[in-house]
Amino acid sequence: MPSGELRSEDGELIILSVLADEPAYGYAIGKGVAARSGGEIRLTPGVLYPLLAKLERQGLITSSWETVRSERNEDEQGGRRRKWYRLSAKGRKRLSQRVQAHRDYLSMIAAFISPPSLRPRDAKEIAE
Amino acid sequence: MNLKLRRESAPATAEGSPSGLAPSIAGWLGVLGTMLPRRQAAAIREELESHLQERVRDLMVGGLAEAEATRRAIAELGEAAELASKYRALSIEPQRRLVMYGLVVAVAGAGLALGVAAVSGGGRQPILDSTKTAVPTGSDLRLSVQPGPHGSLELVVQPPGAGAARTELPIVQDLPIMAEAIKRGSMRVYEVQPAASELDALRAEVDFDRTPMADVLKFIGERAGMPVQVNWSRLADLGLDPKSPVTLKAKSAGMGVILRAINEAIASSSKDDGVDWRATNGVIEVATRSYFDRREVKLVIYELEGIIAARHDTYGEERVKVMEEVIQLIQGFVFPSGWQDNGGDLAKLTVVGDRMFVEAPARFQTQIRWMLDQLPAKMPQ
Incomplete structure (x- = not known):
């Protein structure tokens, strides 16, 4: 897959999937996506952060702030803060719908591109 | 309506950054902050600041020097204006x-x-x-x-x-x-x-007493209800930075008056340039006049047939002489120092037949049109 050509709806699916595993903050989500895709998919920060804001606005994810104390500032008051994101119940439902829709789509396409010996049912299993 | 300058919550600057950020990061965040939806600006900036710090740290661990790591981290985030527009699209109440x-x-x-x-x-x-x-x-x-x-x-x-x-x-x-x-x-x-002219017509009572320029521009944006995008790197050519002091006391000052005050303060060092602004696509953009000039260069073709005919009929002047006079008039009165023939690099002029081709900033073209309109012309039969 060419990197940097991700559609918005695919970005949404990917972010919801990552957050389904565990809460994460923006930078970690970006790194996680790159690592899981072997570097093929890169959610650039210019895409990632507005998308997170959109998902939060839609109630699909929730957020909270965590104060980070580095070695440099652990003796000081305050410190840098990270915004953590979690999947909401609504987001989990949306993810489930999107995953199913994606699998149905793959199954449908597989029916056309599979070798003749493979039936659609088999193709669906492969897709999964 | 009269508004007093609010001095709180100035845009972040290198020196003013609470976490000792690199100046370029603080500057980038400061520019971004002026263009974000006001309610979400602080949270978005804080999140992106955290991102930038982590990214710079990772790049440095990977072997880059801090300056290069910072530059690359900012570049990955892209143009502040583009990023802000994505957030703004989400921010409709x-x-x-x-x-x-x-x-x-x-x-x-x-x-x-x-x-x-x-x-x-x-x-x-x-x-x-x-x-x-x-x-x-x-x-x-x-x-x-x-x-x-x-x-x-x-x-x-x-x-x-x-x-x-x-x-x-x-x-x-x-x-x-x-x-x-x-x-x-x-x-x-x-x-x-608000259109540019209306923005200039927006009036407010101001009392700037050595007020940092960043605060002044922020005030203008708040007054107009529009984000302000400041091209500080261009303004640096005029010796201006976010902390440059602005002093102006007026009962009723629009954008033009305020910028004139800034320009007068720097007039001694930058005679041919100054601070200028545009209001486009819902954003007030502030940079130098020369910056906008170069961005707004256009080619215009002027038909001089009528002027040549009128001069010939009235004074018996030949076409070549009329052309020379017109060129002299334009290059002598319309921002003379900008013309290539005068040693400038903003505008050039070529005559072919009865047509004059002028490639110059929009403000040049406006004045050229006005000057040509003052010359009697014979209407074509």
Whole structure:
């Protein structure tokens, strides 16, 4: 897959999937996506952060702030803060719908591109 | 309405950054902050600041020097204006959305009338106007539906006092009926922003006493209700930075007056350049005059046939002499130092036949047109 050509709806699916595993903050989500895709998919920060804001606005994810104390500032008051994101119940439902829709789509396409010996049912299993 | 300068919450600067950020990061965040929706600006900046710090640290671990790591981390985030526009697209208040949906429902209710009006052209009179109907606005926004080109309809969202500068507004595309209408080209949605001239006409009582320029520009943005994008790297050419002091006390000052005060302060060192601004696409952009000049260069062809004929008939002057006089007039009076023939690099002029080709900034062309209009011309038979 060419990197940097991700559609918005695919970005949404990917972010919801990552957050389904565990809460994460923006930078970690970006790194996680790159690592899981072997570097093929890169959610650039210019895409990632507005998308997170959109998902939060839609109630699909929730957020909270965590104060980070580095070695440099652990003796000081305050410190840098990270915004953590979690999947909401609504987001989990949306993810489930999107995953199913994606699998149905793959199954449908597989029916056309599979070798003749493979039936659609088999193709669906492969897709999964 | 009189407004006093608010001095709190100035945009972050390198020195003012609470976490000792690299100046370039603080500067980038400062620029971004001026363009973000006000309510979310602090949170977005804090999140991106955290991102940048972590990214710089990772790049340094990977072997880059701090300056290069910082540069690359900022580059990955892209243009501040582009990023801000993505956030702004998300930031339409629920109230405004509700108002718009209300109008759309009203539009649907008046469907037949709208169809007839749109097909028949109907001039530019609003077909539906929230100030004259029972549409539940709940805000001081004015919404109206007007006939657009090719039988389409235009939904116009207009804050009080805003003028004629229209910006396409994609915010209602998540409403299926609107999305379909926009997709088919039968509905366009615009937001009306204050035009440049109106922005200059906006008046406020100001009392700047060695006030940092960043605060002054922020004040202007708040007054106009528009984000301000400041090109500090260009302004640095004039010796200006976010902390440059501005002193101006006036009962009623518009954007032009305030910028004149800034320009007068730097006039001694930068005679031919100065601070300038544009209001486009809902953003006030502040940079140098030379920056806008180079961006707004256009080629204009002037027909001199009528002037040549009139001079010949009246004074018996030959075409070549008339051309020389016209060129001399233009290059001598219209921003003389900008012309290539005078050693400048902003404008050039070539004559071919009776036509004069001028490649120059828009403000040059305006003055050239005015000067040529002052010369008697013989109308072609």
